Amino acid sequence: MVPLPYVLGLAALLFSLGLYGVLTQRNAVRILMAIELMLNSVNLNLVGFARYLEPDRPGGQLFAIFVMTVAAAEVAVALAIILVIAHRRDDVDIDKINLLKW
Amino acid sequence: MAVTGMNFTLLLPELILVATGILLVLLDLFTEQKRVLVYAGLAGVLASLLALIPGFGTTASIWADMIQVDSLAGFFKIVFLAVTALALLVSLEYVERRQIQAGEFYALLIFATVGMFLMASSLNLLVIYLGLELVAIASYALVGLLKQDGRSVEASIKYLLVSSATSAVFLFGISLVYGTTGSLALPQIAQALAAGAASQPVLFAGMLFLLAGLAFKVAAFPFHMWAPDTYEGSPTPISAFLITGAEAAGFAALLRVFLVGLPGLADAWTTIFAALSVLTMTYGNVTAISQTKIKRLMAYSAIAQAGYVLVGLAVATGQGTAAMLYYLLVYAFMTVGAFAVIILVANSGAGEEISDFRGLSQRSPFFAWALVIYFLSLIGIPPTAGFFGKLNLFSAAIAADMTWLAVVMVINSVISAPYYFKVIRTMFLEEAAEAEPVRAPASLTWATAITLVVTILLGLVPDQVYSWVRLVAGAL
Amino acid sequence: MVINYLEVGIFALVAVAFVAITLAIGSLLRPKNPYANKLAPYECGEIPVGDGQVRFHIRYYIFALVFLVFDVEIIFLYPWAVVLEQLGLFGLVEMLIFLGLLVVGLVYAWRKKVLRWV
Numbered sequence: 001m002v003p004l005p006y007v008l009g010l011a012a013l014l015f016s017l018g019l020y021g022v023l024t025q026r027n028a029v030r031i032l033m034a035i036e037l038m039l040n041s042v043n044l045n046l047v048g049f050a051r052y053l054e055p056d057r058p059g060g061q062l063f064a065i066f067v068m069t070v071a072a073a074e075v076a077v078a079l080a081i082i083l084v085i086a087h088r089r090d091d092v093d094i095d096k097i098n099l100l101k102w
Numbered sequence: 103m104a105v106t107g108m109n110f111t112l113l114l115p116e117l118i119l120v121a122t123g124i125l126l127v128l129l130d131l132f133t134e135q136k137r138v139l140v141y142a143g144l145a146g147v148l149a150s151l152l153a154l155i156p157g158f159g160t161t162a163s164i165w166a167d168m169i170q171v172d173s174l175a176g177f178f179k180i181v182f183l184a185v186t187a188l189a190l191l192v193s194l195e196y197v198e199r200r201q202i203q204a205g206e207f208y209a210l211l212i213f214a215t216v217g218m219f220l221m222a223s224s225l226n227l228l229v230i231y232l233g234l235e236l237v238a239i240a241s242y243a244l245v246g247l248l249k250q251d252g253r254s255v256e257a258s259i260k261y262l263l264v265s266s267a268t269s270a271v272f273l274f275g276i277s278l279v280y281g282t283t284g285s286l287a288l289p290q291i292a293q294a295l296a297a298g299a300a301s302q303p304v305l306f307a308g309m310l311f312l313l314a315g316l317a318f319k320v321a322a323f324p325f326h327m328w329a330p331d332t333y334e335g336s337p338t339p340i341s342a343f344l345i346t347g348a349e350a351a352g353f354a355a356l357l358r359v360f361l362v363g364l365p366g367l368a369d370a371w372t373t374i375f376a377a378l379s380v381l382t383m384t385y386g387n388v389t390a391i392s393q394t395k396i397k398r399l400m401a402y403s404a405i406a407q408a409g410y411v412l413v414g415l416a417v418a419t420g421q422g423t424a425a426m427l428y429y430l431l432v433y434a435f436m437t438v439g440a441f442a443v444i445i446l447v448a449n450s451g452a453g454e455e456i457s458d459f460r461g462l463s464q465r466s467p468f469f470a471w472a473l474v475i476y477f478l479s480l481i482g483i484p485p486t487a488g489f490f491g492k493l494n495l496f497s498a499a500i501a502a503d504m505t506w507l508a509v510v511m512v513i514n515s516v517i518s519a520p521y522y523f524k525v526i527r528t529m530f531l532e533e534a535a536e537a538e539p540v541r542a543p544a545s546l547t548w549a550t551a552i553t554l555v556v557t558i559l560l561g562l563v564p565d566q567v568y569s570w571v572r573l574v575a576g577a578l
Numbered sequence: 579m580v581i582n583y584l585e586v587g588i589f590a591l592v593a594v595a596f597v598a599i600t601l602a603i604g605s606l607l608r609p610k611n612p613y614a615n616k617l618a619p620y621e622c623g624e625i626p627v628g629d630g631q632v633r634f635h636i637r638y639y640i641f642a643l644v645f646l647v648f649d650v651e652i653i654f655l656y657p658w659a660v661v662l663e664q665l666g667l668f669g670l671v672e673m674l675i676f677l678g679l680l681v682v683g684l685v686y687a688w689r690k691k692v693l694r695w696v
Contacts, residue, residue, distance in 0.1 A: 008281075012120045015274055022267045038270035045277035057254050058657075060280060063228050065653055067273060070235045072650035074266050076643045078240050081259050083639055084249060124682055131689040 014041035019060060028082050030099035039071045110162040112171045114153040115179060115185055116219050120144025123212035130205020135369055138543075139208045140194050146212065147187045152278045154179055161577065167230050167287060171386030173577040175223035175429060178354045181434050188438045191549040192445050193339040198558040201246050202337060211343065214240035218347055222354035225288040225362060227276045230355050234272070234319065238265050242345075245336035265318070271378045272315025278308030279363075288363035290478040308425040309367050312359055313374060319352035320408050329473025333401035338448060342395060342441035345404045346434040353430060354410060357423060360415065361578055364375060368418055378418035380510050383409025387517045394442055396456050399521060400437070405481060406431055406518060410511060417502035423575035425494035428568055432487040432560050439553030442478040442546050443469045450540045455523055461534025466542065470529045472550050477522040481556050482515045487560035494568065516553070584639055637695065652678055 014037055021034025043064040051058025110117070113277070125140050154176060163171040189211060197204050217236025224230050244266070247256025280286055282305040283294035299305055314325065321329035359369055386406025393399040411433075414426030440493040444454065446469055452458035463470040479488030492515065499508040561566055630662055654676065664667050 002188055004224070007355075011277075015270075018270070019267075022263075028259060028263065031267075034184035035263075035266050035270055038267070039273065042270065042273040042277050045274070045281065047462070049277065058220075059278075062657075063276075063280075063286065065657070066228060066232060068648050069653060072646055073239055074262075074269075075236070076647050077239055078259075078262050078266070079220070079643055080638065081242065081246050083253060083261060084246065084255050085259060088252060123680070127682060127686055131686065 001051075003053050007044060011044040011048065012042040014044065015037070028078075028085075032078050032082075034094060036041055036071065036075070039067055109162070112157045112160070112164050113163060114149045115157075115171060116169075116216060116270070118146060118150040119212055119216045120382055121149070123209050123216065126209040126212060127205060130209070135200070136204035137194065138469050139192050140536065143190050143208050143212060144187060147183050147190070147215075149184050150175065151180070153395045155181075155529065168224060168226050169220075170223055170225045172223075174354075174357070174406065174427075175219075176258040176372055176430075177574045178222035178350065179219055179569065182215055182222070182347055185343060185349065185350070185434050185438060186215045188435075188442075188549050189339050189343040189347070191545045192342065192438070192442045193337075193546040195449055195543045196337065196339055196445055197392065197403035199425070200248060200337065201365075207244065207247055207337075210244050211340075214343070215347070217428045217462060218351035218354075222358075225358060227280070227286045227288070227359075227363075230267075231273065231276065231357065233351070234355065236268060237351060238269065241340070241348060244340045245332055245468070247340075251335075253335040254337065255335075257332045260337075261328050261332040262527040267433065268315050268325070271311050271318075271508045275308045275311025275313075275315055278304055278311065282308065284453065288358060289297065290364055291316055291363045300366035306370065309364055309371065309482045311509055312364075313371060315376060316352060316356050320349050320356065320507075321405050322378045322408055323385040324410060326382070326385070326405050329405060330398050330401040331402065332372055334395060334397045338397065338441060338445050339452075340399070342438045343398070345441075346437050349404070349408060350430045350434060353426065355357050356415060357426070357578065361418065372416055372418050375412055375418075376507055379409050379412035379416050379507065381409070382406070382412060383511070383514045384517075385409075386559065387521075388523045390518070393521070394456055395456050396459070397454065397524070398448075400440065400444070403518070403521075404437070406514065407437075409514070413499055413507055413511060416507060417498050417504055419498060419502050419517055420572075420575050420578075421501055422495075422498040423578060424500040425491070425569065427571040428564075429491035429572070431555070431567070433490040435553045435556040435560070436476045436479045436486075436488060437549050439557060440473060440480070440548055442549045442553065445547050446540060446542055446550075447503040447545075449543075456528055457532075459525060459528045460532040461537070462540070464537065465534055466540040468547075469540070469542065469550060470556050473529065474526055474558060475554060477526060479561070481519050481522050485561045487564070490561060490564035490568070640692055644692060647683070648680060651676075 016032045017048075018037030018039075018041060021037065022031055025031050025034060046060040046064045046067070050058070053060070104110075122143060122145075126143060129142060130136070130137055157171050158174065158176055160223070163170055177406060190208065193207065193211075196202075197207055214237050217233045217238075217240065220229055220233030220236065222233075224233065240257055242262045245261055246253035246255050270353075274285070282302050283291045284301050285291055285294065295305075297390055318325040318328075327573075333345060336344070364371065366416035383406045386402045386409055390399055390406065393402060411426050413428055414422040414429070416422075446466070447458055447462065448454050450465075462473075475486065479486035481491040482488045492511065496508045499505070499511070630674065655673070658665075658673055665672075
C-alpha cells in the first residue's frame with residue numbers, strides 16, 4: 001500500500017500547480033484546466049484519507065464522486081460561456097476581456 | 103440497509119422548490135406566455151413557505167444526518183424565499199424588455215434558491231459544498247443571460263473562473279479537515295477538536311482554506327475582486343438576488359462551519375474575522391465614494407455591508423449571531439428595494455449611471471422617496487431598520503470587549519453617508535433631462551411597497567423581531 | 579519493498595532495450611530507397627485534400643457539452659448498482675427519479691433544437 005504522505009504530497013503538489021496555473025495563465029480554457037488540477041488534488045486527498053481513516057465507510061470516496069460530477073457541470077457551463085465569448089470576439093484571452101472596470 | 107431518518111414532511115420545502123424549478127423548465131418549452139412562469143414561480147415559493155410551517159420549532163437531523171432542520175435553517179429559508187419572491191417580481195418587466203430567455207432565467211433562479219436552502223440547512227460539509235455549487239453554477243448562467251450585452255458575458259466568465267477556483271480552495275480545506283478529524287459532519291469535527299485534534303497544524307491550514315473559500319463567497323476584502331464586476335455586468339434583478347440571497351447563504355454556511363464545526367479554533371478565527379471585517383467595510387466604503395455607476399456603487403456598498411455583518415462572526419457570541427441574522431434580514435429587504443428603483447429607472451429608458459437619477463423626485467416621487475428610505479437605512483440613520491441592525495452589531499461588539507471594532511463601525515457609517523447622499527441629491531436637486539413621469543409597472547410597485555413596509559416596520563418594532571432572532575441564534 | 583522496485587527497473591530496461599535493438603537490426607537489414615511520396619499522409623489510398631488542422635464546426639462543441647453532462651452523471655449508477663439488492667424497491671424508485679430528471683434535461687435540449695443539425 002502506498003504510504004499516506006506520498007498521496008498527500010502528490011495532492012499538495014498538484015494543488016499548488018493548479019493554483020499557479022490559475023494565477024498565471026491568461027487563456028480562459030487553460031485556467032479551467034488548472035482549476036481541474038486543483039479539484040483532482042482534492043479528490044486524491046479525499047480518497048487517500050478515506051483509505052486510511054475509515055476503510056469500511058465510503059465517506060471520502062463518495063465525496064470524490066460528487067466533486068467529479070459537480071466539476072463536470074461547472075466545466076459544461078464554463079465552456080458554454082466561453083463559446084459565447086469566442087463567437088463575439090474570436091479570442092478568450094482574459095486580459096482582453098476588459099469592458100468592466102472602474 | 104435502509105436510509106435512516108427518511109422524512110419527507112421536513113424536506114417538503116426543498117422538494118416543492120425543486121419541483122417548481124422543473125415545472126418552469128417544462129412550462130417554458132410548451133408555452134409562449136412567459137408571464138405564466140413568474141406566477142408559477144411565485145406559487146411555488148409560497149407553497150414552499152407554507153411547507154416550512156410544520157417544521158417550525160422542531161430540531162431534527164434527517165436523511166442520514168445530511169439535512170438539519172432547526173430554527174436557524176428556518177430563519178434563513180424565510181429570508182431566501184422572500185428574496186426569491188421579490189426577485190421574481192422585479193424581474194417580470196426586466197426580462198420582457200431585454201428579451202432574456204425567460205424559462206432559463208426563472209428556473210435557474212429557483213434552482214439557486216434550492217442551493218441556498220442546502221447551504222443553510224446542513225451540518226455536513228458534503229451537503230454544504232453541494233449547496234454552494236448549486237448556487238454558484240446557477241448564478242454563472244444567470245449572470246451571463248444578457249447575451250447581447252458584452253458586459254454580462256464578461257461578468258459571467260470572470261465570476262465563474264474566480265468562483266470555481268475558490269470552490270477548489272474550499273474543497274481542499276474540507277479534505278484537510280476530513281483528514282485530521284476523520285469526519286465530514288460538523289458536530290463530530292467539533293468533538294475531534296475538543297479531543298485534541300485542535301493542535302494539529304494541518305487542521306489549522308484546513309481552517310484557513312475553509313475561511314478563504316467562504317470569504318470569497320461573501321465578497322470580503324481581500325477576496326472581493328470578482329464582486330463589483332459581477333454585480334455590474336449581470337442583469338439587475340440578478341445583482342439584487344446575488345447580493346442579498348447568495349451572500350446571506352454564504353453567511354449561513356460560515357455560521358455553521360465555524361460556530362458548530364470549529365469552535366475549538368475560535369481564538370484564531372475570531373481574530374481573522376475581526377481583521378477581515380475592518381478591512382472589508384473600510385475598503386467598500388472608501389471605494390464606493392468615487393463610483394459613477396449606480397450598480398457599481400451598490401456593489402461596493404454590498405462589500406461594506408458584508409464587513410459590518412462579519413462583526414458578528416468576529417465576536418462569536420450568541421448576541422453576535424443574533425445581530426448578524428437581524429442585519430441580514432433587514433439588508434435583504436432594503437437592498438432588493440433599492441434595486442427595484444434602479445430597475446425602474448433603467449426600464450424607463452435611462453441608463454444605470456448615477457446621473458440618470460436626475461429629477462426622479464419629480465418624475466416619480468413615490469420611488470424617489472422609497473430610495474431615500476432604503477439609503478437612510480443602509481447608512482444606519484434612526485428610526486430605520488438599518489439603524490437597529492447596526493446598533494445590535496455595535497452592542498454585540500461592546501459586550502464582547504471589542505470596543506475598537508464598534509468604533510470602526512461607527513466611523514465607517516459616517517464615511518458611507520456621502521455617497522448615498524450624492525444619489526439622493528441627484529434625485530432631488532438636479533433637473534431631469536425629460537420631465538414626463540416614469541411609468542411604473544404593477545410588479546415593481548408591489549416589490550417596492552413590500553420592501554418599504556418591511557424596512558419601516560423593522561425600524562418601528564425592532565424588539566419583537568430581535569427577540570425572535572435571539573431565539574433562533576440560541577438554536578445554533 | 580525495494581526488491582519489488584528492482585523488478586520494475588529490470589522490466590523497464592528490457593522494454594527499452596527490446597525496442598532499441600529491433601529498430602537497430604531493422605535499419606541495418608532493410609533496403610534504403612527514400613522518395614517524396616513516402617512522406618505523404620495516408621488517407622486510405624485517396625489523394626489528401628486540404629490541411630490536416632481543420633476547424634471543427636461549432637455544433638460539435640454543443641454536442642460535446644450535452645454528452646459531457648450525461649456521461650458523468652452515469653457515475654452515480656455504479657455505486658447504486660452495487661447496493662441495489664439491499665436498497666430494494668426504494669433504491670429503484672430513487673434512481674428512476676434521478677434518471678427522470680436527466681430525461682427532463684434531454685427534453686429541454688430537444689425542444690431547444692440543440693440536437694438538430696443545421
